[in-house]
Amino acid sequence: MTSQLPSWIPSHLQRARPDQCWWCGGLADSREHRHKKSDVVGTFGKAWMRGQVVRVVNGSSYLGQVQGPNSDTLKFAKVLCANCNNSRSQPFDAAYETFSRYVRTNSRVGEEYFSFKFSNIYGSDWRNEREALVRYFVKAIGCRLAEDGLQTPKAVIDFLDGSGKRAPHLNMEMGVNLAKLEMGKHMKFHGEEEGSLWLGDHGPWVDNAGALVGTWSFFGFQWFTLTWVFFFDRVRGRSNFYNSDKVEMNQFWPPGIAAGDAERACTVCNHGHP
Numbered sequence: 065m066t067s068q069l070p071s072w073i074p075s076h077l078q079r080a081r082p083d084q085c086w087w088c089g090g091l092a093d094s095r096e097h098r099h100k101k102s103d104v105v106g107t108f109g110k111a112w113m114r115g116q117v118v119r120v121v122n123g124s125s126y127l128g129q130v131q132g133p134n135s136d137t138l139k140f141a142k143v144l145c146a147n148c149n150n151s152r153s154q155p156f157d158a159a160y161e162t163f164s165r166y167v168r169t170n171s172r173v174g175e176e177y178f179s180f181k182f183s184n185i186y187g188s189d190w191r192n193e194r195e196a197l198v199r200y201f202v203k204a205i206g207c208r209l210a211e212d213g214l215q216t217p218k219a220v221i222d223f224l225d226g227s228g229k230r231a232p233h234l235n236m237e238m239g240v241n242l243a244k245l246e247m248g249k250h251m252k253f254h255g256e257e258e259g260s261l262w263l264g265d266h267g268p269w270v271d272n273a274g275a276l277v278g279t280w281s282f283f284g285f286q287w288f289t290l291t292w293v294f295f296f297d298r299v300r301g302r303s304n305f306y307n308s309d310k311v312e313m314n315q316f317w318p319p320g321i322a323a324g325d326a327e328r329a330c331t332v333c334n335h336g337h338p
């Protein structure tokens with residue numbers, strides 16, 4: 065896998081030992097779920113049990129289709145050891161499950177407010193739970209990097225282990241994908257399950273001067289989007305969910321998709337002719 069890395073990836077960030085857990089260096093023998101199984105069941109509902117393929121909005125290259133909670137497409141390659149994937153990251157996974165359940169079951173968070181408060185999700189311990197949630201995101205990003213042959217920098221691993229406040233080397237933003245939001249509403253209009261879990265392509269990130277400075281991607285469920293940039297050398301981390309209890313999520317239409325596309329692309333509304 066590493067031999068296929070593009071030449072612009074700095075050599076010191078290339079994974080030297082793909083058989084090692086990128087977190088602790090032990091034997092990588094465990095596959096991390098790209099999405100938590102609870103998300104898959106929660107967002108697919110009964111639809112996947114009927115064998116339906118989840119429908120996605122066309123016009124974008126990043127929407128991967130998945131067919132159920134045990135699909136191999138939901139799992140990363142073996143990039144972690146079982147201990148890191150299970151017990152070490154258990155508090156992170158738990159914080160994420162609480163977060164995603166709240167977002168999925170409070171539709172007004174995305175549809176009206178475009179914001180939420182951590183304290184409404186986690187109660188008085190929200191600061192610690194936010195730290196665990198951020199580390200879930202970092203774990204997911206580290207698995208993506210490792211799968212694609214990049215080594216997570218030591219500062220990021222130190223952060224996972226508990227040091228520091230903001231995740232170094234990373235810019236993370238929570239957002240509302242308005243195209244996914246519209247698609248979900250349209251599916252409900254037809255009485256169908258809203259189901260969409262997806263991963264973005266993983267590509268190069270270029271700064272304003274045209275220099276290649278990192279990689280980026282995003283992942284999410286339904287309309288919720290976590291967009292991230294991994295900076296090779298910029299250690300200081302940034303995010304739009306660290307300043308206060310309240311988080312204002314970015315609202316965006318993916319390139320090439322506009323309001324009304326969900327209806328225009330719908331074969332039911334268009335008598336089989338999208």
Ligand SMILES: [Zn+2]
Nearest residue numbers: 085088145148
């Ligand atoms: Zn490990």
Ligand SMILES: [Zn+2]
Nearest residue numbers: 327330332333
């Ligand atoms: Zn329709």
